[in-house]
Amino acid sequence: MDKNTQNKQQESPEKGKFLSKPRVFSGLTFILFSVVLTFSFVSYLMNWKADQSQAGTMLDKSIQSSNLFGKLGDWLGNLFIFESIGVASFIIAFLFLVFGTIILKKKIFKPWKTIGHSLFFICWLPILFGAITKGQGVLSGVYGYQIMDSLNAIIGTVGLWLVLVASIALYFILEFNLRPSSIKSKLNDINENTIGRVKSMMPSSENFEADEELIEEAEKTEETPSKITVTEVVEKPVVMTEPEHVSIPKGFPEVPVSTNLDPIITPNHTSFEEDNKNDFSQSLNLNLNTKPSVPTLSPEQAFDSKPANNSQENIKFNVEVAPVVDILDDTDRKSQELVEKHGLYDHKLDLPNFQMPTVELLTDYGNEEISINKEELEENKNKIVGLLKNFNVGIAEIKATIGPTVTLYEIVPEAGIRVAAIKKLQDDIALNLSALGIRIIAPMPGKGTIGIEVPRKNPTMVSMRSVIASQKFQNTDMDLPVVFGKTISNEIFMADLSKMPHLLMAGATGQGKSVGINAILTSLLYKKHPSELKFVMVDPKKVELSLYSKIERHYLAKLPDSDDAIITDTNKVINTLNSLCVEMDQRYDLLKNAFCKNLKEYNKKFTERKLNPENGHRYLPYIVLVVDEFADLIMTAGKEVELPIARLAQLARAVGIHLIVATQRPSVNVITGMIKANFPARAAFRVISSVDSRTILDSPGADQLIGKGDMLYFNGNEILRLQCAFVDTPEVERLAEFIGEQKGYSSAFLLPEYVSEEGTSTVGTFDPNEKDALFEEAARIIVSTQQGSTSMLQRQLKLGYNRAGRIMDQLEASGIVGGFNGAKAREVLISDLHSLEQFLEDLRK
Numbered sequence: 155m156d157k158n159t160q161n162k163q164q165e166s167p168e169k170g171k172f173l174s175k176p177r178v179f180s181g182l183t184f185i186l187f188s189v190v191l192t193f194s195f196v197s198y199l200m201n202w203k204a205d206q207s208q209a210g211t212m213l214d215k216s217i218q219s220s221n222l223f224g225k226l227g228d229w230l231g232n233l234f235i236f237e238s239i240g241v242a243s244f245i246i247a248f249l250f251l252v253f254g255t256i257i258l259k260k261k262i263f264k265p266w267k268t269i270g271h272s273l274f275f276i277c278w279l280p281i282l283f284g285a286i287t288k289g290q291g292v293l294s295g296v297y298g299y300q301i302m303d304s305l306n307a308i309i310g311t312v313g314l315w316l317v318l319v320a321s322i323a324l325y326f327i328l329e330f331n332l333r334p335s336s337i338k339s340k341l342n343d344i345n346e347n348t349i350g351r352v353k354s355m356m357p358s359s360e361n362f363e364a365d366e367e368l369i370e371e372a373e374k375t376e377e378t379p380s381k382i383t384v385t386e387v388v389e390k391p392v393v394m395t396e397p398e399h400v401s402i403p404k405g406f407p408e409v410p411v412s413t414n415l416d417p418i419i420t421p422n423h424t425s426f427e428e429d430n431k432n433d434f435s436q437s438l439n440l441n442l443n444t445k446p447s448v449p450t451l452s453p454e455q456a457f458d459s460k461p462a463n464n465s466q467e468n469i470k471f472n473v474e475v476a477p478v479v480d481i482l483d484d485t486d487r488k489s490q491e492l493v494e495k496h497g498l499y500d501h502k503l504d505l506p507n508f509q510m511p512t513v514e515l516l517t518d519y520g521n522e523e524i525s526i527n528k529e530e531l532e533e534n535k536n537k538i539v540g541l542l543k544n545f546n547v548g549i550a551e552i553k554a555t556i557g558p559t560v561t562l563y564e565i566v567p568e569a570g571i572r573v574a575a576i577k578k579l580q581d582d583i584a585l586n587l588s589a590l591g592i593r594i595i596a597p598m599p600g601k602g603t604i605g606i607e608v609p610r611k612n613p614t615m616v617s618m619r620s621v622i623a624s625q626k627f628q629n630t631d632m633d634l635p636v637v638f639g640k641t642i643s644n645e646i647f648m649a650d651l652s653k654m655p656h657l658l659m660a661g662a663t664g665q666g667k668s669v670g671i672n673a674i675l676t677s678l679l680y681k682k683h684p685s686e687l688k689f690v691m692v693d694p695k696k697v698e699l700s701l702y703s704k705i706e707r708h709y710l711a712k713l714p715d716s717d718d719a720i721i722t723d724t725n726k727v728i729n730t731l732n733s734l735c736v737e738m739d740q741r742y743d744l745l746k747n748a749f750c751k752n753l754k755e756y757n758k759k760f761t762e763r764k765l766n767p768e769n770g771h772r773y774l775p776y777i778v779l780v781v782d783e784f785a786d787l788i789m790t791a792g793k794e795v796e797l798p799i800a801r802l803a804q805l806a807r808a809v810g811i812h813l814i815v816a817t818q819r820p821s822v823n824v825i826t827g828m829i830k831a832n833f834p835a836r837a838a839f840r841v842i843s844s845v846d847s848r849t850i851l852d853s854p855g856a857d858q859l860i861g862k863g864d865m866l867y868f869n870g871n872e873i874l875r876l877q878c879a880f881v882d883t884p885e886v887e888r889l890a891e892f893i894g895e896q897k898g899y900s901s902a903f904l905l906p907e908y909v910s911e912e913g914t915s916t917v918g919t920f921d922p923n924e925k926d927a928l929f930e931e932a933a934r935i936i937v938s939t940q941q942g943s944t945s946m947l948q949r950q951l952k953l954g955y956n957r958a959g960r961i962m963d964q965l966e967a968s969g970i971v972g973g974f975n976g977a978k979a980r981e982v983l984i985s986d987l988h989s990l991e992q993f994l995e996d997l998r999k
Contacts, residue, residue, distance in 0.1 A: 241279070547575060556610075561642075593607040624646050673879045779812070779815075926960065935950050935951075937990045
């Protein structure tokens with residue numbers, strides 16, 4: 155068997171497989187239909203009067219058609235040409251050809267540009283022919299004639315022709331860039347090319363003079379030295395650029411690429427004609443110290459050169475430039491090669507043996523099934539119906555839903571009963587049922603009922619183990635799953651922290667707020683690997699979050715110069731929050747450079763090795779900021795804490811930084827409007843007053859809760875009543891010990907360094923170079939008012955007490971104010987602003 159036969163046998167299965175693809179079949183069908191339309195239209199135009207009369211006689215065999223494709227051709231010609239757009243129908247056939255090549259992935263036409271031009275001519279060509287032929291014949295079609303006739307009636311014949319001429323002129327101006335400046339530049343290019351060709355016909359001595367001028371220009375540049383040997387002078391002006399890629403003909407050795415040489419060319423064994431040989435008289439050996447400035451060489455031009463082995467054979471050199479490769483396609487190709495070679499990037503490889511916590515670490519509190527007390531249900535139902543009847547409120551239907559701690563009674567009032575009449579009876583129902591925490595939902599969202607929540611006499615505990623072990627939590631695909639507990643209908647309630655994207659919690663002391671924080675942290679620790687999640691913990695109370703210090707090298711983040719990862723000092727809190735803002739800005743820069751909109755897209759690209767770590771890219775974990783007592787920070791630091799918190803809440807969602815802020819006192823001076831606007835998700839445990847409930851939830855109800863984990867969750871749309879899962883301190887300790895005993899990172903996750911604008915000087919050691927950024931402004935306020943008051947600086951400059959006190963100490967050390975004088979304001983030692991400006995000028999020197 156010869157080689158050709160063997161190749162044919164190998165190619166035949168591939169061809170059969172190729173032709174069997176639906177894409178190929180569809181593409182060829184479009185192209186074939188384009189050919190049928192074209193010949194049908196041509197044949198129709200040749201005999202359109204006869205073909206038009208035969209267009210409606212498709213099934214009449216006695217009538218013979220003169221069209222090339224018979225009666226089908228008559229019908230297609232009549233439909234597209236006569237009844238539609240006239241000769242512009244050929245563009246329809248052309249578009250079918252374009253679609254066929256697109257389906258076959260043959261880049262013959264530029265799809266969108268071709269379609270745009272085609273639509274322009276389809277719209278305007280029939281109108282133009284209609285204006286020319288006045289509707290006579292079939293060149294314009296019905297469409298062209300009708301539009302032309304309408305325009306003629308509206309704007310007249312002159313207006314019609316003005317519109318046509320303006321449209322066509324605008325098209326050619328935009329398409330061929332026919333502006334005066336571009337036309338002038340094109341004429342200059344043509345003139346220069348003509349002059350160049352004339353110069354190329356001049357004697358060789360002048361060519362040598364031109365080459366010597368090029369050499370002199372090249373010697374003036376300051377690039378890397380290179381040695382070039384030119385053996386013969388070209389016949390025509392040599393125009394060369396440095397191509398990105400040069401393809402070398404088969405059979406010739408590759409030419410080494412040099413960044414100092416301006417073109418790379420390949421030999422071709424085709425000589426110039428004998429007439430051209432007489433134009434070259436001698437050869438030059440040039441040793442240049444710089445890179446020559448050489449013009450562009452077109453692929454059609456070439457020059458003769460003498461081989462290095464002094465052979466007299468003339469060789470023609472042609473430049474063949476490879477097509478430019480798309481950078482994105484090249485990046486995708488390289489990433490695919492890396493994935494095939496090394497696999498997807500695994501961010502867990504730093505801790506490959508890390509084991510996720512097991513459910514056995516949590517306490518099993520036994521059977522948690524809800525027991526139904528029918529006597530209690532019947533008694534409460536009768537009391538509710540009887541009380542409403544006493545107030546002339548009729549009930550058409552009532553049903554009960556039993557939850558862990560609360561039973562929901564849903565009533566359907568009779569026709570004509572106002573909802574407001576039932577809402578006013580909340581206190582009367584609570585008195586009649588002898589129950590604490592009656593809450594009326596009128597009406598219930600999405601239902602035609604009114605809900606009355608009544609606490610159970612024997613509530614059921616919801617343990618953390620029961621919700622963690624549930625299939626709903628184990629099989630969740632949420633990015634940051636947070637399991638709160640169970641709803642009134644005894645269903646496990648979960649939420650995605652990355653979608654919230656921040657959570658504001660409030661509740662009085664002892665109502666379950668700290669347990670709720672532990673439940674959130676526990677659920678995150680059970681689902682996320684240390685490489686995927688980091689916590690920044692702020693604990694002004696110093697004891698609530700100290701249990702998590704054991705997982706510092708796994709899950710916690712801190713400042714580089716900080717000893718403890720769990721922050722308790724107010725000054726460190728300010729620096730940490732500002733450091734988080736720096737981290738947020740750095741992450742946004744990484745996302746911008748990677749063309750990603752959020753952290754999930756960015757990490758997916760990095761995992762697929764599409765981002766180069768040498769450019770600063772890295773796998774970004776989620777960062778969750780947990781603040782256990784926000785009111786204390788506001789009291790001690792004020793705006794210095796509120797502003798970075800608000801900035802993080804506004805911007806940090808896309809880069810994977812999320813906030814959980816808790817407070818005991820949800821007053822308006824703690825939870826300000828700026829804070830509330832950026833915390834759509836809120837969780838409220840029992841609060842003292844209805845005012846606090848309105849502050850945290852914008853509605854009453856949190857003051858009617860019964861405590862011990864009873865909570866309301868607001869997701870921005872509706873308020874849900876939940877029973878928070880209970881996790882005890884020993885359970886948290888066991889969980890932290892299990893994680894802490896495993897191998898972790900060398901240190902906690904380090905946040906970016908933040909250089910505070912505050913001065914670090916104290917009284918008696920004042921350094922003008924270390925003064926606070928607001929030092930001079932504070933001095934002007936003190937001197938102008940003649941009151942050395944720290945509280946006034948707080949109000950005027952909107953500072954926290956600590957920073958205002960440090961500025962006052964600097965003012966004392968510099969001699970602007972006197973010493974501390976008890977309850978009285980400090981003495982101001984400078985009397986006027988003019989003296990102060992001179993004093994400050996001396997400090998700057």
